[in-house]
Amino acid sequence: MSYKIAVIADIHGNxxxxxxxxxxxxxxxxxxxVYCLGDLIGVGHQTNEVLDLLFSRDEISFVRGNHDQDILSIIDGEKPNSKGEEREHxxxxxxxxxxxxxxxxxxxxxTLRRQINGxxxxxxxxxxxKEPKFLPVNYDPTIDELEKLYDGEQSKVVCFGHHHVVHHFKNDHQLFLNPGALGCSHNPTAQYATITVGDKHNIDTSFFEVPYDPSDFLNDYERLKVPAREFILNNFFGNQHNK
Structure with a gap:
């Protein structure tokens, strides 16, 4: 019998x-x-609503993102990695x-390691x-670079986020997948992926863009006076609120 998972990433408080x-x-x-690849919060302002939606479900597993860690560092009285407006945010x-x-x-x-249908x-x-330091973003990765980076890694499927675009790299023994950002896009859509593992270890992937109405979410940046809102609305959402 096949086993199907959904992979979501970079919800960013949306x-x-x-x-x-x-x-x-x-x-x-x-x-x-469902596997959530981190950055549950930060950037978006609907923090508690997001966490309530996620933590109320038993079928979701999580890994930690850099925004999650920076916010926890602040709560713990430690210095976050973020600087300037981002730290204020x-x-x-x-x-x-x-x-x-x-x-x-x-x-x-x-990190999470799981055996899914073998x-x-x-x-x-x-x-x-080495935990907890993430590598700098590679904005134009190749399969050769990923193979070198994960040389010796026994996992057949590596799922990651952070870079807010879809990646799907596959060779004869490994799959590297980024489902794209769920909560940050220059279009009114939210991205995620599904992976189905068959009885014979065959793997099928699908990518989705789900339409939603971001109007209230985007307009509330100004109403709530969210720090760094001009930068966020421009760089993460393409100033959709002005269109």
């Missing part, structure tokens, strides 16, 4: 997008588990975070040589 993706996943009765997110969610956030690991998977937010 509950408006997350609701539509979860609705579509729920309508597919064949999805048996993270302080704002931390100050509005429901403290009931903090223990759950702290328990999220940097196939070994590795889930992580982005490539790293």
């Amino acid at each position: 509950a408006s997008a997350l609701k539509e993706v979860l609705k579509q996943i729920d309508q597919s009765d064949k999805v048996q588990h 993270h302080h704002w997110i931390a100050s509005h975070l429901n403290p009931n969610f903090i223990p759950k956030l702290r328990n999220i690991p940097y 196939v070994p998977f590795l889930f992580l937010h982005y490539h790293m040589k």
Whole structure:
């Protein structure tokens, strides 16, 4: 019997997008588990709504992203890696975070390894040589670079996010997959992927773009006076609120 998972990444505090993706996943009765590749919060301002949607479900597993870690560092009185406006934004997110969610956030690991229908998977937010430091983003990766980076890695499927675009690299023994960002796009769509592992270890992938209405979410940046809102609206959402 085949086993089907959904892979989501980079929700970034966008509950408006997350609701539509979860609705579509729920309508597919064949999805048996969801893996979330980090950056649950930060950038978007719907922090508590996102965490409530995610943590209320038993069928979702998580890995930690850099924004998640920076916000936890602030909560713990430590210096985050973020700087300037981004750090101010993270302080704002931390100050509005429901403290009931903090223990759950702290328990999220940097990596997950799972056997899915006999196939070994590795889930992580982005490539790293050593926890908890993520490597700089490679904006134009190749299969050769990924093979070298994961030389010796036993997992047949490596799922990562962080870079907000879709990646699908495959050779004769490994698959490298980035489902794209669920919560950040210059279009009113939310991305995710599904992976189906068959009885004979055959792997099928599908990518989805789910339409949603971002109007209220985007307009609330100004209403709430979210720090770094001009940078965020331009760079993460393509100033859709002005179109």
